[in-house]
Amino acid sequence: MAEAGNADPLRMLRALRERGTRVEFLWGNARCVLVADPDDISRALLDRQKSFARSGGPPRLARLLGEGLLRSQGDRHLRQRRLVQPAFVPHRMALYETEIAALAAAHARRIAGRRGACLHRYFLALMLDVVARVLFGERRTGAIRALGRRADTAIRCLPSSVGTREWLRGARFRIALAGIDAQIAGWVRSARSHASDRGDLLWALVHAHDENHDGAGMADTELRDEVATLLVAGHETTASALAWAGWLLSRHPGWQSELAEEARRGAHSLPLARAVMAETLRLYPPAWVLMRRAIRDYDERGLSIPAGHHLVVSPYLAGRDADLFPEPLEFRPERWLQGLEHRLPPGAYFPFGLGIRRCVGEHLAWIQATHAISALCRHAGFSPAGAPVNELPAFTLRPDRDVRVTIQRFPTQEFSRLADSTSFGPIVQPA
Numbered sequence: 001m002a003e004a005g006n007a008d009p010l011r012m013l014r015a016l017r018e019r020g021t022r023v024e025f026l027w028g029n030a031r032c033v034l035v036a037d038p039d040d041i042s043r044a045l046l047d048r049q050k051s052f053a054r055s056g057g058p059p060r061l062a063r064l065l066g067e068g069l070l071r072s073q074g075d076r077h078l079r080q081r082r083l084v085q086p087a088f089v090p091h092r093m094a095l096y097e098t099e100i101a102a103l104a105a106a107h108a109r110r111i112a113g114r115r116g117a118c119l120h121r122y123f124l125a126l127m128l129d130v131v132a133r134v135l136f137g138e139r140r141t142g143a144i145r146a147l148g149r150r151a152d153t154a155i156r157c158l159p160s161s162v163g164t165r166e167w168l169r170g171a172r173f174r175i176a177l178a179g180i181d182a183q184i185a186g187w188v189r190s191a192r193s194h195a196s197d198r199g200d201l202l203w204a205l206v207h208a209h210d211e212n213h214d215g216a217g218m219a220d221t222e223l224r225d226e227v228a229t230l231l232v233a234g235h236e237t238t239a240s241a242l243a244w245a246g247w248l249l250s251r252h253p254g255w256q257s258e259l260a261e262e263a264r265r266g267a268h269s270l271p272l273a274r275a276v277m278a279e280t281l282r283l284y285p286p287a288w289v290l291m292r293r294a295i296r297d298y299d300e301r302g303l304s305i306p307a308g309h310h311l312v313v314s315p316y317l318a319g320r321d322a323d324l325f326p327e328p329l330e331f332r333p334e335r336w337l338q339g340l341e342h343r344l345p346p347g348a349y350f351p352f353g354l355g356i357r358r359c360v361g362e363h364l365a366w367i368q369a370t371h372a373i374s375a376l377c378r379h380a381g382f383s384p385a386g387a388p389v390n391e392l393p394a395f396t397l398r399p400d401r402d403v404r405v406t407i408q409r410f411p412t413q414e415f416s417r418l419a420d421s422t423s424f425g426p427i428v429q430p431a
């Protein structure tokens with residue numbers, strides 16, 4: 001059995017994948033099987049999903065997210081899902097779409113004309129604004145910025161390290177967590193005090209009842225955990241995907257002008273922006289690896305995973321499979337324009353996961369991402385202004401440094417010239 005280190009997990013996954021589509025390995029103390037065949041993946045995560053539980057994360061993740069949707073298991077997870085999912089129905093999301101588009105346009109107008117801006121920070125601030133305002137009804141800019149700093153600190157301090165600076169990370173994490181808890185408690189109090197629908201998602205959560213079971217709603221501790229989960233899952237993931245989209249577009253100005261044209265035409269469903277995001281999620285899926293623990297012996301089509309061992313699947317590896325995506329390292333949004341998403345088998349492209357644990361915020365994420373990237377291209381043209389970025393596989397797959405760009409306000413002649421110039425070529429090959 002191969003032993004895998006933690007130093008460069010993406011390189012490790014790529015090396016394991018070269019050995020085949022079912023590869024046993026040791027990841028720390030965990031006995032794992034990397035599964036890369038689309039049929040095996042959909043059978044395990046869809047048809048036989050009850051054979052697996054979601055693997056836990058680092059202890060600090062448990063303190064940050066509590067028993068919210070991402071971390072809860074079994075019956076508790078099903079109950080929380082019944083309570084949370086109705087708040088994400090498409091017709092409710094449609095109400096948020098106008099506000100999200102307006103926020104994206106306001107942020108884009110502010111960044112246009114700035115030199116050396118970092119697109120990752122830009123999208124983090126925008127997504128935080130969207131989640132805080134639209135989902136939780138927070139409109140005070142100062143409070144949103146403070147929350148952003150705390151969330152960022154907490155996420156950066158998630159992995160415990162060894163060494164003298166560990167106490168400092170631990171202390172920073174605790175202070176950030178206390179601030180986040182206080183802010184969430186204030187939001188929950190405010191949502192409870194409104195009898196009529198305020199329109200935001202938190203109001204829907206506070207007033208949700210489990211009609212299929214005992215009719216009970218969520219206690220304050222449950223609400224705290226759900227809000228912390230949605231806050232972290234709802235802005236960090238989409239901002240990482242957008243940072244990569246921005247980086248790719250900075251090297252493909254022709255696609256910037258396509259998106260700007262689409263935005264100016266006022267196309268409602270933004271199909272080109274969606275294709276750009278689909279292609280970005282193929283190359284740089286924020287959830288780069290998904291892990292499950294077998295709760296009973298699993299044996300399907302010759303794939304055996306004993307109880308207690310872990311199933312490892314990777315949207316990152318799947319998206320770079322040359323059999324499914326010709327020239328997989330090329331940025332080609334056009335491949336998504338003829339309904340490819342619907343033709344692929346479910347286990348071939350799954351940036352939002354599969355089965356009962358599939359992302360509850362997927363529909364919202366598409367709205368956030370397409371409007372954010374479309375508004376930026378509508379108002380500004382941008383070109384690379386810093387060193388190339390590499391992948392940092394942390395809580396999400398984020399760029400390892402600032403995504404620096406030079407931004408020109410749009411419409412300008414400079415933008416037209418930028419858009420006419422040739423693209424910067426294929427994305428950087430993995431080492």
Ligand code: HEM
Pocket residue numbers: 054069070071081229230231233234235237238241285286287290291350351352353354356357358359360361362364365369
């Ligand atoms: C581009 C953006 C996003 C991506 C790529 C993404 C990806 C994922 C993936 C892969 C999972 C499944 C994890 C697993 O199977 O172990 C997941 C679950 C989840 N996501 Fe997202 N997500 C995104 C945006 C969002 C947003 C905007 C929200 C909410 C506001 C959200 C909330 C959640 C929650 C609560 C879960 C847990 C669902 C459950 O276990 O029942 N995500 N996400």
